[in-house]
Amino acid sequence: MKILLVEDDRMIGWGLRRGLLDEGFAVDWLDDGDAAVVVCSEHSYDAAILDLGLPNRDGLKVLAELRHQGNTLPIVVLTARETVADRIKGLNAGADDYICKPFDFDELVARIRAVMRRRAGLASAVLEYREVSLNPTTRRVAYKGQSLGLSAKEFSLLEILLQRPGVLLTRNQLRDKLYGWNDEVGSNTVEVFIHSLRRKLGHDYIENVRNVGYRVPLP
Numbered sequence: 001m002k003i004l005l006v007e008d009d010r011m012i013g014w015g016l017r018r019g020l021l022d023e024g025f026a027v028d029w030l031d032d033g034d035a036a037v038v039v040c041s042e043h044s045y046d047a048a049i050l051d052l053g054l055p056n057r058d059g060l061k062v063l064a065e066l067r068h069q070g071n072t073l074p075i076v077v078l079t080a081r082e083t084v085a086d087r088i089k090g091l092n093a094g095a096d097d098y099i100c101k102p103f104d105f106d107e108l109v110a111r112i113r114a115v116m117r118r119r120a121g122l123a124s125a126v127l128e129y130r131e132v133s134l135n136p137t138t139r140r141v142a143y144k145g146q147s148l149g150l151s152a153k154e155f156s157l158l159e160i161l162l163q164r165p166g167v168l169l170t171r172n173q174l175r176d177k178l179y180g181w182n183d184e185v186g187s188n189t190v191e192v193f194i195h196s197l198r199r200k201l202g203h204d205y206i207e208n209v210r211n212v213g214y215r216v217p218l219p
Contacts, residue, residue, distance in 0.1 A: 001156060002026040002177045003112070004048040006036045006062070007078070008055060012101075016049065019105050024139060024152050026180045033057025037065050044176065045073055047116050049108070052079040052090070060093050067094035074115040078103065113137065120163055127162040129216065130205065134162055143201060150200070153178060157193050161206065161216045170213040190214075 003020055007013040008031040020027045028043070030036050033054035040048070052059035063075065075097075077090045082100040090098045096115040099108060113136055117125065127134040133142045136159060141148045150158065160169070160177050171190045178193075179185050194214055198206050207217045 001046040001116070001159060002028070002044075002180070004036070004039065004043075004045045004073075005029045006033070006048065006054065006059070007031065007051045008053070009051070016105075020109075023109055024136075024156050026156070026178055026183070028180045031055070033059060033062045036062050040066055040071055040073060041069065044173075046177070047074040047076065047112050049076050049078050049112070050095070052077060052081055052086075060089060063090070063093040063095060072119065074112075074119045076108070076111055076115060078108065110137075122163070127159065129162050129165055130219070132158075132162065132201065132205075134159055148200060150197075151193075153189075154193050154197055157190070158197055161214065165216045166218040168209055168213050168215045174214065 001024070003025045005013065005016055005020070005027055007016060007029070013029055013031065017027050017029050028039070028045075030039060031054070034056040036050070036054070037057065050059050050062060054062070059077065059079065063077075066073065066075070075095050077095040077098045078101065079086070079090070080101045087098045096118070097111045099111060113125065125135065125137055127136075131144045134155075135141075139155060141150055141155065141158065156178055157174065160174060174190045175185060178190070194206060194208070205216065207215050209215070
């Protein structure tokens with residue numbers, strides 16, 4: 001799953017990016033409000049963390065512009081503006097959640113996952129489909145009741161596919177969700193992870209539609 005982080009405080013930005021990577025997210029980090037609007041119009045993300053005190057364009061104006069464009073990206077505001085009036089402004093501008101600094105990182109991650117679930121229409125944090133159970137919070141996967149060992153990228157790839165069973169995703173779409181701008185990506189990286197998952201789950205669990213992409217097929 002891929003997060004857009006918009007934060008101009010370098011210390012907070014570096015810490016957040018490192019923590020989110022450790023949680024299994026791919027992360028793109030910006031420190032400018034104008035750039036955030038442009039990037040959101042050109043790239044797809046699963047959620048965004050947005051500071052309000054940004055250079056060039058205030059975070060509230062970023063929010064308003066994205067919602068005006070019809071962009072439904074789940075957005076969690078993370079800011080030092082802590083009054084009730086500030087929170088009301090942020091939520092009314094289109095934020096899905098609002099967290100004040102200083103903050104607890106684990107709570108931030110939980111709220112990110114919650115807004116992503118709500119936007120995807122998922123009632124439970126645990127994804128269950130065709131004898132596979134995947135828990136994003138504990139980072140555990142079980143297949144036919146048995147714990148399954150997956151690498152971080154295998155886990156992320158399976159999570160992406162299980163969120164939308166039956167939906168065909170191209171190799172480029174999967175690669176974009178798995179990696180940030182600064183990550184080194186091999187030309188056949190997605191295929192390698194798909195092959196490994198199919199070896200562990202059975203070759204019919206993930207369908208390869210030749211020259212198009214991959215999906216977890218519907219029954």
